[in-house]
Amino acid sequence: MIYDVIIIGGSFAGLSAAMQLGRGCRSVCVIDTGQPRNRFAKHSHGFFAHDGDAPLALIGAGRDNVVAYPNITFIDAEATDVRGQNEGFIVSAGDQDIHSRKLILAFGIRDNLPDMAGLRERWGTSVLHCPYCHGYEFKGRPLGVLSTTAMSAHQALMIPEWGPTTFFLNGGEMPDSQTRARLQQRQVVIEPGRITGFTGEAPSLTGITLEDGRTVPVVALYLGSRTELNSPIAEKLGCVLQDGLFGPVVQIDTMGQTSVAGVYAAGDIAYSAHNATWATSSGVMAGSAAHRSLIFDPLDMTF
Numbered sequence: 001m002i003y004d005v006i007i008i009g010g011s012f013a014g015l016s017a018a019m020q021l022g023r024g025c026r027s028v029c030v031i032d033t034g035q036p037r038n039r040f041a042k043h044s045h046g047f048f049a050h051d052g053d054a055p056l057a058l059i060g061a062g063r064d065n066v067v068a069y070p071n072i073t074f075i076d077a078e079a080t081d082v083r084g085q086n087e088g089f090i091v092s093a094g095d096q097d098i099h100s101r102k103l104i105l106a107f108g109i110r111d112n113l114p115d116m117a118g119l120r121e122r123w124g125t126s127v128l129h130c131p132y133c134h135g136y137e138f139k140g141r142p143l144g145v146l147s148t149t150a151m152s153a154h155q156a157l158m159i160p161e162w163g164p165t166t167f168f169l170n171g172g173e174m175p176d177s178q179t180r181a182r183l184q185q186r187q188v189v190i191e192p193g194r195i196t197g198f199t200g201e202a203p204s205l206t207g208i209t210l211e212d213g214r215t216v217p218v219v220a221l222y223l224g225s226r227t228e229l230n231s232p233i234a235e236k237l238g239c240v241l242q243d244g245l246f247g248p249v250v251q252i253d254t255m256g257q258t259s260v261a262g263v264y265a266a267g268d269i270a271y272s273a274h275n276a277t278w279a280t281s282s283g284v285m286a287g288s289a290a291h292r293s294l295i296f297d298p299l300d301m302t303f
C-alpha cells in the first residue's frame with residue numbers, strides 16, 4: 001500500500017497534522033516512539049481548555065481521537081531511515097518499509113541539560129524551560145535563572161514577572177554593563193560563583209548551594225537548554241536546517257513546507273518558540289498543506 005502521507009512523530013504536532021489529513025479522507029500512517037518532550041512534567045499548562053492536564057493524558061486523548069478514523073494507521077515504532085523514490089518516500093520503521101506520497105516530520109527535539117548533579121531529576125518539576133508553562137505555580141516565591149546560553153540574561157530579565165529572581169552565572173561570563181544595569185532595574189540579583197548543589201528532596205527544590213558555602217533559597221530554576229533534533233532524518237532527506245534560538249531547526253515556509261519537495265515539518269523541530277499550542281497549530285498547518293499538495297500541484301498558495 002502507498003499511504004498518501006506518513007507522519008513521523010505522533011505527539012502534539014504529528015497528531016494535529018494527522019487529524020487534518022484524516023478528516024480530508026486521505027490515508028495516513030503515523031509512526032511514533034511515545035517519548036514527547038514534556039513527558040518529565042506532571043502537568044501541562046496553558047493548553048486551550050486543558051490547562052493542567054497530564055501531558056501523556058493529553059497526547060493519549062489526541063491519539064484516541066485520531067485513530068477513531070479508519071483511514072489513519074498508528075504504528076508504535078522508530079522511523080530509522082527515509083529515502084525518496086518515484087516522487088514519493090519509503091520510511092523504514094521496525095521491520096517494515098512503509099511507502100507514501102508525502103511526508104510530515106514532527107519528531108520533536110531533545111534537551112541537552114547541563115551536567116550538574118541533582119539537576120536532571122528536577123527537570124520538569126522545579127528545573128524548567130518556560131515560565132509560561134510552569135511559572136504561575138511558583139509566583140511570588142524565590143526563583144532562579146541558570147546562565148547557559150546568550151539568551152539567559154534575557155530570561156533573567158523576564159522571570160521577575162513571576163517572583164524575586166537570582167541570576168546564577170555558575171562561573172560563567174559576567175553580563176556587560178548595560179545588561180547588568182537592566183538586571184538591576186528588574187531587581188535581579190547576580191550570583192557569579194559556581195553552583196555546588198541543590199537542596200530539597202528531588203524533584204522539589206528549596207535552594208542552590210554555591211562554592212562559598214552559601215545556600216540561596218530558590219524554589220524553581222529556569223534554564224534555556226541547547227536542543228537537538230530527535231532524529232537525523234531531516235538532514236538525511238536534504239532538508240535545509242537553520243540556527244534557531246536554542247539549536248538547529250528545520251527551515252520551512254509559511255505552509256510548513258521544507259526545502260525538499262513533498263516534505264513538511266511541524267512542531268518544535270521547525271520553530272524556536274516551543275509549546276504545545278504552537279506545535280499543535282503548526283501541525284494543523286502542515287497537515288492541511290500536505291493535503292492540498294495532494295490536490296494542487298504545484299501548491300501555489302499561502303495563508
Ligand SMILES: Cc1cc2nc3c(=O)[nH]c(=O)nc-3n(C[C@H](O)[C@H](O)[C@H](O)COP(=O)(O)OP(=O)(O)OC[C@H]3O[C@@H](n4cnc5c(N)ncnc54)[C@H](O)[C@@H]3O)c2cc1C
Pocket residue numbers: 008009010011012013014031032033034035036037038039040041043044045046047077078079080106107108109111123124128129133134230231266267268269274275276277279
Ligand atoms: C519539561 C518540559 C515541560 C513542558 N511543559 C509544557 C507546558 O506546560 N505547556 C506547553 O504548552 N508546553 C510545554 N512544554 C513544551 C512541549 O513539550 C513541546 O513544545 C511539545 O511537546 C512539542 O510537540 P511536538 O509534537 O513538536 O514534539 P514532541 O511532543 O516532543 O513529540 C515528538 C514525538 O516524536 C516521537 N519521535 C521522535 N523520533 C522519532 C522517530 N525517529 N520515529 C518515530 N517517532 C519519533 C517522540 O517519541 C514523540 O512522541 C514543555 C517542555 C518541557 C521540556
